[in-house]
Amino acid sequence: MNNTQHPDLLPVQYKIQQLFSQPVRLLAPMEGLSDPLMRQILTQIAYDLGRPYDWSVSEFIRVTQHVLPAHVFYKYVPELHNDAKTAIGTPIHVQLLGSEAQLMAENAAYACELGAPAIDINFGCPAKTVNSHRGGSVLLDEPAVLYEIISAVRQAVPAHIPVSAKIRLGYTDTSRMDDIRSAIADSGADWLTIHARTKTQGYKPPAYWEKIQTFNSLKIPVIANGEIWTTEQAHACMQQSGTAHLMLGRGAITRPDLVARVDNLMDNLINSSADNSVNTTAGNARELSWQALIPHQIKFLEGQAKSEVILVGRYKQWLGMLTKGYSEAQTLWDDIKREKNKTAIITALKMSAQ
Numbered sequence: 030m031n032n033t034q035h036p037d038l039l040p041v042q043y044k045i046q047q048l049f050s051q052p053v054r055l056l057a058p059m060e061g062l063s064d065p066l067m068r069q070i071l072t073q074i075a076y077d078l079g080r081p082y083d084w085s086v087s088e089f090i091r092v093t094q095h096v097l098p099a100h101v102f103y104k105y106v107p108e109l110h111n112d113a114k115t116a117i118g119t120p121i122h123v124q125l126l127g128s129e130a131q132l133m134a135e136n137a138a139y140a141c142e143l144g145a146p147a148i149d150i151n152f153g154c155p156a157k158t159v160n161s162h163r164g165g166s167v168l169l170d171e172p173a174v175l176y177e178i179i180s181a182v183r184q185a186v187p188a189h190i191p192v193s194a195k196i197r198l199g200y201t202d203t204s205r206m207d208d209i210r211s212a213i214a215d216s217g218a219d220w221l222t223i224h225a226r227t228k229t230q231g232y233k234p235p236a237y238w239e240k241i242q243t244f245n246s247l248k249i250p251v252i253a254n255g256e257i258w259t260t261e262q263a264h265a266c267m268q269q270s271g272t273a274h275l276m277l278g279r280g281a282i283t284r285p286d287l288v289a290r291v292d293n294l295m296d297n298l299i300n301s302s303a304d305n306s307v308n309t310t311a312g313n314a315r316e317l318s319w320q321a322l323i324p325h326q327i328k329f330l331e332g333q334a335k336s337e338v339i340l341v342g343r344y345k346q347w348l349g350m351l352t353k354g355y356s357e358a359q360t361l362w363d364d365i366k367r368e369k370n371k372t373a374i375i376t377a378l379k380m381s382a383q
């Protein structure tokens with residue numbers, strides 16, 4: 030390796046070794062949920078708690094007929110204006126969804142020209158409109174197309190830029206898992222994220238973490254995803270899937286400190302086995318109280334959106350999810366569920382600290 034080379038230009042294999050030298054913690058792509066504003070807030074919280082996300086992935090950008098204009102990429106990934114990083118420096122990978130290999134390749138190459146640090150390809154989306162156009166999870170039934178798309182993108186994208194795929198366990202069932210694994214193995218994908226459910230299983234618990242093991246024979250890193258809401262579930266997922274790499278989805282929205290607490294628990298377990306005097310329950314430093322979360326919620330409400338109505342709607346969506354993680358959120362929800370005025374909501378939010 031040439032030591033003077035900029036880290037962004039390192040050969041992809043070396044870069045991947047570096048990226049995965051420790052267990053990675055990722056914020057999942059979630060259309061309409063982990064949008065640029067939410068990414069700013071959640072990556073900031075993780076950073077402040079001492080366990081920044083290693084990276085996050087954009088909401089999917091749908092590729093249908095042509096190479097998308099730059100403004101579309103910037104709309105989904107405004108971080109491209111900031112070296113493809115959130116304010117505190119968390120990289121954002123660009124996710125594409127489509128079924129035409131050549132078109133996907135051209136769009137991926139263009140995204141890289143605009144500064145994408147990595148390209149992720151979506152083979153998990155269950156949406157009817159997307160699937161009826163042969164995009165997303167429906168392609169899990171066509172492993173040959175999966176292979177074509179990933180390998181075309183891999184060839185089109187500069188050699189130092191990683192290309193990854195995100196899949197489910199199958200479309201209607203898990204019977205094609207071996208074919209999917211072979212397609213991925215030959216495609217040149219640099220890593221694989223697996224949402225441990227089929228499309229038919231939607232987003233309902235449980236997730237079948239143990240099925241991820243089938244993919245561990247691949248020579249690339251495997252990232253486990255699905256139904257991780259607590260530190261205990263994170264650890265069960267790592268154990269059952271046989272991979273230490275995790276992507277957090279809805280659990281990261283309901284408990285923005287989850288990412289930090291997962292590794293706090295790990296650190297404590299390691300310390301306690303090395304030194305019996307360490308108290309494994311002492312480490313709450315990475316827990317985020319409701320009071321500490323309030324300024325972040327205010328920041329969210331002060332963020333950019335097309336209109337106040339949209340922003341308030343988005344905030345209520347978040348608050349609704351926070352009720353799963355914080356009892357205080359329920360009281361606030363009862364107070365503001367009919368409130369449309371942002372300033373009134375901020376006032377109620379501040380009051381909820383008392």
Ligand SMILES: Cc1cc2nc3c(=O)[nH]c(=O)nc-3n(C[C@H](O)[C@H](O)[C@H](O)COP(=O)(O)O)c2cc1C
Nearest residue numbers: 057058059060088089151224255256257277278279
């Ligand atoms: C509202 C919503 C939108 C999603 N949008 C995307 C997306 O754009 N791209 C993608 O690969 N996965 C998407 N997903 C799937 C998540 O990335 C993740 O795989 C899934 O939620 C399972 O993880 P969880 O159980 O921890 O939430 C979405 C999930 C939700 C709930």
